[in-house]
Amino acid sequence: MSWTSGLIYAVGALGLLLFVAGSGGVLTYVFRKLFADFGQRLGPNRVGPFGVLQFLADGVKLVAKEDVIPARAERWGFRLAPYLTFVPAVLAFSPLPFGEGLILTDVRVGLLLIFALAALTPLGELVAGWASNNSYSLIGALRAGAMDVAYEVPLLLSALAVMILAGSSSTREIVEAQRGLWFFLPQLLGLFVFLLTLIGKVGVLPFDLPEAESELVAGYVTEYSGMRFAFFFLTMFANVFFIAALAVTLYFGGWLGPFGLDLPPALSFIWFFLKAGLLIFLVFWAWNSLPRVRIDQFLNLNWKLLFPLSLANLGLTAILVATGVL
Amino acid sequence: MSYLPTNGERADEGQLIALNMGPQHPSTHGVLRLKLLLDGEIVRQVEPVIGQLHRGFEKLAELGRYPQFIMICNRADYVSTFAYEAAYVRAVEELLGLEPPPRAQFIRTICLELDRIQSHLLWLGTFGLDLGALNAFWYGFRERELLLGLFQELTGARLHHNYFRFGGVKLDLPQGFTERVQSACNELERKVDEYEEFLATSDTFLMRTKGVGVLTKGMAVDWGVTGPNARASGLDFDLRRDEPYFAYPGLSFAVPVRTEGDCYARFAVRLEEIRQSVRMVRQLLRELPEGPIIAQGWEKRAAHLLAKPEGEHYTRIEGPRGEIGIYLVGDGTPSPYRVKLRSPCFQHLAVMAELFRGQLLADLVAINGSFDLVMGCVDR
Amino acid sequence: MAQVQGHEALGELSRRFAGAIEEAGSLKDKPFLRLRQEALLPLCQAAKELGFDHLACLTAVDYPQHGYFEVIYNLYSYAARAHLVLKVRCPREAPLLPSVAGVWKAALFLEREAYDLMGIRFVGHPDLKRILLPEPWSGHPLRKDYDMAQEQFVSKGPQGEDLVSFDQTRGW
Numbered sequence: 001m002s003w004t005s006g007l008i009y010a011v012g013a014l015g016l017l018l019f020v021a022g023s024g025g026v027l028t029y030v031f032r033k034l035f036a037d038f039g040q041r042l043g044p045n046r047v048g049p050f051g052v053l054q055f056l057a058d059g060v061k062l063v064a065k066e067d068v069i070p071a072r073a074e075r076w077g078f079r080l081a082p083y084l085t086f087v088p089a090v091l092a093f094s095p096l097p098f099g100e101g102l103i104l105t106d107v108r109v110g111l112l113l114i115f116a117l118a119a120l121t122p123l124g125e126l127v128a129g130w131a132s133n134n135s136y137s138l139i140g141a142l143r144a145g146a147m148d149v150a151y152e153v154p155l156l157l158s159a160l161a162v163m164i165l166a167g168s169s170s171t172r173e174i175v176e177a178q179r180g181l182w183f184f185l186p187q188l189l190g191l192f193v194f195l196l197t198l199i200g201k202v203g204v205l206p207f208d209l210p211e212a213e214s215e216l217v218a219g220y221v222t223e224y225s226g227m228r229f230a231f232f233f234l235t236m237f238a239n240v241f242f243i244a245a246l247a248v249t250l251y252f253g254g255w256l257g258p259f260g261l262d263l264p265p266a267l268s269f270i271w272f273f274l275k276a277g278l279l280i281f282l283v284f285w286a287w288n289s290l291p292r293v294r295i296d297q298f299l300n301l302n303w304k305l306l307f308p309l310s311l312a313n314l315g316l317t318a319i320l321v322a323t324g325v326l
Numbered sequence: 327m328s329y330l331p332t333n334g335e336r337a338d339e340g341q342l343i344a345l346n347m348g349p350q351h352p353s354t355h356g357v358l359r360l361k362l363l364l365d366g367e368i369v370r371q372v373e374p375v376i377g378q379l380h381r382g383f384e385k386l387a388e389l390g391r392y393p394q395f396i397m398i399c400n401r402a403d404y405v406s407t408f409a410y411e412a413a414y415v416r417a418v419e420e421l422l423g424l425e426p427p428p429r430a431q432f433i434r435t436i437c438l439e440l441d442r443i444q445s446h447l448l449w450l451g452t453f454g455l456d457l458g459a460l461n462a463f464w465y466g467f468r469e470r471e472l473l474l475g476l477f478q479e480l481t482g483a484r485l486h487h488n489y490f491r492f493g494g495v496k497l498d499l500p501q502g503f504t505e506r507v508q509s510a511c512n513e514l515e516r517k518v519d520e521y522e523e524f525l526a527t528s529d530t531f532l533m534r535t536k537g538v539g540v541l542t543k544g545m546a547v548d549w550g551v552t553g554p555n556a557r558a559s560g561l562d563f564d565l566r567r568d569e570p571y572f573a574y575p576g577l578s579f580a581v582p583v584r585t586e587g588d589c590y591a592r593f594a595v596r597l598e599e600i601r602q603s604v605r606m607v608r609q610l611l612r613e614l615p616e617g618p619i620i621a622q623g624w625e626k627r628a629a630h631l632l633a634k635p636e637g638e639h640y641t642r643i644e645g646p647r648g649e650i651g652i653y654l655v656g657d658g659t660p661s662p663y664r665v666k667l668r669s670p671c672f673q674h675l676a677v678m679a680e681l682f683r684g685q686l687l688a689d690l691v692a693i694n695g696s697f698d699l700v701m702g703c704v705d706r
Numbered sequence: 707m708a709q710v711q712g713h714e715a716l717g718e719l720s721r722r723f724a725g726a727i728e729e730a731g732s733l734k735d736k737p738f739l740r741l742r743q744e745a746l747l748p749l750c751q752a753a754k755e756l757g758f759d760h761l762a763c764l765t766a767v768d769y770p771q772h773g774y775f776e777v778i779y780n781l782y783s784y785a786a787r788a789h790l791v792l793k794v795r796c797p798r799e800a801p802l803l804p805s806v807a808g809v810w811k812a813a814l815f816l817e818r819e820a821y822d823l824m825g826i827r828f829v830g831h832p833d834l835k836r837i838l839l840p841e842p843w844s845g846h847p848l849r850k851d852y853d854m855a856q857e858q859f860v861s862k863g864p865q866g867e868d869l870v871s872f873d874q875t876r877g878w
């Protein structure tokens with residue numbers, strides 16, 4: 001790797017970091033406004049016009065807070081855990097095509113890279129829960145671990161069906177393959193599994209079991225405050241954006257416009273963000289209206305319903321592709 | 327095992343986790359502390375630790391005069407403040423042989439029923455929150471606000487009213503109050519349907535409540551469970567119907583009873599009770615008689631001099647959470663000799679500790695929410 | 707369970723425990739019986755069999771001028787819709803009574819409360835300890851001779867246990 005390309009990557013990585021942090025911050029604002037609307041309240045409306053700068057104020061507040069580490073915590077793990085969750089969450093964005101040509105790392109195994117990185121997030125949660133030396137944190141972390149094993153399998157299986165359909169695991173080629181027919185139509189079953197498992201992955205209601213606040217106070221983040229808490233919080237909202245972006249890439253034609261209404265490459269990201277925004281709204285909607293399921297119900301759902309469904313979907317897709325129907 | 331998570335207590339029994347749930351916890355509804363031993367997610371042992379809110383009301387009663395305790399005892403259950411007031415006032419009146427005029431009886435009953443509605447609404451919101459339905463909380467509080475505004479108009483206070491007097495009530499209804507209560511009733515009736523649609527048709531809600539925390543009828547009776555919780559277990563008993571007091575004898579209403587005894591039954595019974603209470607308030611407003619609001623000779627501060635009952639007596643009324651009882655011993659002096667507050671929540675907590683055993687942690691939260699504990703009522 | 711009317715049940719109880727009843731009468735509209743201590747448990751069992759399945763209220767009253775505590779059991783029968791009040795006296799020097807927790811589970815907490823606040827020891831209660839006050843608290847507040855001028859301060863020990871001290875600097 002030459003010196004210049006290294007610099008380009010460094011700038012790109014920095015830009016990605018800022019982009020993820022910024023979009024996470026903006027999403028916290030959007031979420032709070034929507035949450036307020038659903039609950040017939042006003043939401044943030046003091047900092048900046050319509051309170052849009054609230055997330056910056058919150059960020060400053062969190063950074064300025066005292067850094068508290070519990071006396072009996074495992075100090076190394078406690079400090080490491082926020083980065084263990086945040087860094088993979090940011091990196092997982094890099095193989096995503098936001099627009100035509102707007103992709104940081106265009107590799108042939110892009111989708112595999114994404115899932116490999118995304119699978120690291122629960123590791124940070126486990127470390128956080130263990131290191132906090134708090135019963136709530138530990139239970140939250142164990143839930144996160146159990147859930148990870150449960151949703152990861154149907155998630156990968158349904159993504160695998162898309163790969164078969166596109167004949168590639170490069171994210172760019174998957175989007176290109178959807179010219180004409182977006183994959184959500186032949187993959188309705190897969191999409192269903194994919195979205196449910198992804199909501200489990202971000203851990204928002206109805207599947208926010210690792211940090212179910214009415215049971216576990218805040219789960220694995222119970223002992224965290226200040227900047228370290230901000231990392232977890234940001235990771236969660238970055239993840240909401242990430243799953244929407246991933247679903248758009250795999251099922252809703254990425255940067256492609258509907259009915260062939262493609263925008264020029266430089267503007268193609270507009271379609272991408274529009275579609276992602278709609279999906280994010282869907283996630284927030286579920287978050288605001290559904291009660292929480294129990295951990296055993298979540299595991300049953302994943303192992304007994306979604307896993308066989310995704311398997312059936314994979315087999316069906318493989319047969320249809322092999323016989324040339326699709 | 328320096329890594330064994332300890333939360334003030336040590337778990338010495340093999341792989342069990344000791345967990346101190348509360349007194350500061352989002353879903354212990356106040357300052358209930360549960361000492362739990364968990365086997366993974368399953369609750370093996372529960373010991374409720376209460377008393378953090380013990381304010382010694384029964385002793386305070388002996389120190390002041392009779393009317394002073396009205397103000398204190400409505401702090402016992404800070405969610406439904408009219409109920410304790412009514413129980414105490416009724417206990418003193420029965421010892422004195424004092425009969426309030428009909429208009430006062432009606433006003434009291436209107437207050438009690440509106441109070442029941444607002445208490446159930448608060449419960450509905452917090453129960454939703456316990457199960458993770460974040461917005462149920464805001465909706466419940468929004469409608470409750472409507473009623474608190476009415477209370478403020480009537481009594482001058484939103485929560486701690488100090489409105490009932492021996493022989494009647496403090497103030498008459500303000501101008502236009504009945505119309506505003508009417509419109510609030512219309513609003514509430516619509517909203518209750520909305521809540522039912524919002525929660526009772528949600529599969530997730532049903533999954534979390536149906537068959538969870540089943541309290542059998544036999545258990546309910548044996549442990550002294552009363553009120554909506556007992557009616558959800560099939561005990562067809564309501565003091566408003568079976569031992570009517572105030573203006574209840576002339577009211578027509580249904581007592582919702584369910585036999586399942588699970589969290590959903592407790593939810594459904596309370597929701598139906600809101601509807602029935604709205605119906606009662608409507609009827610009360612229609613039939614509200616004219617006349618004095620306080621018995622002859624008991625106006626203003628007379629109670630401080632006149633209230634010197636002698637004898638002892640157990641009086642109970644149907645509070646929003648169950649049977650609120652007052653055992654009152656008077657010795658002919660201006661201060662009560664002994665006042666015992668029989669709290670429904672205190673008894674419910676005892677049986678809840680029994681129900682928690684062997685449940686999942688998440689179900690513990692659901693059961694705890696469904697029983698509608700108010701810690702002020704438990705500790706007194 | 708025998709379905710009997712309230713007054714029949716009362717008559718039955720009065721007959722069977724005639725020797726143990728010291729006083730009978732009514733408190734307003736509710737019939738009451740004052741018994742000897744030793745008859746309490748058998749009478750409670752008999753009352754439950756006769757349908758008094760709801761122990762509504764259990765409380766104690768201190769009468770220092772007479773030198774005894776009076777413990778009052780308010781029973782109710784859901785089937786017969788009837789009340790029954792039982793009263794028992796126990797001397798202030800040795801406030802011992804048989805526990806009825808084996809008859810009604812509701813008594814488990816109520817007896818603990820009476821023990822905590824009035825200091826009556828219920829023999830046979832499976833877990834008789836303080837319930838509202840911390841365990842090391844001294845005195846029983848609802849007794850008439852409880853010294854309210856003596857403040858007590860609560861703090862937590864290293865194992866999370868409650869500590870009570872008369873010294874203000876040691877408490878919260």
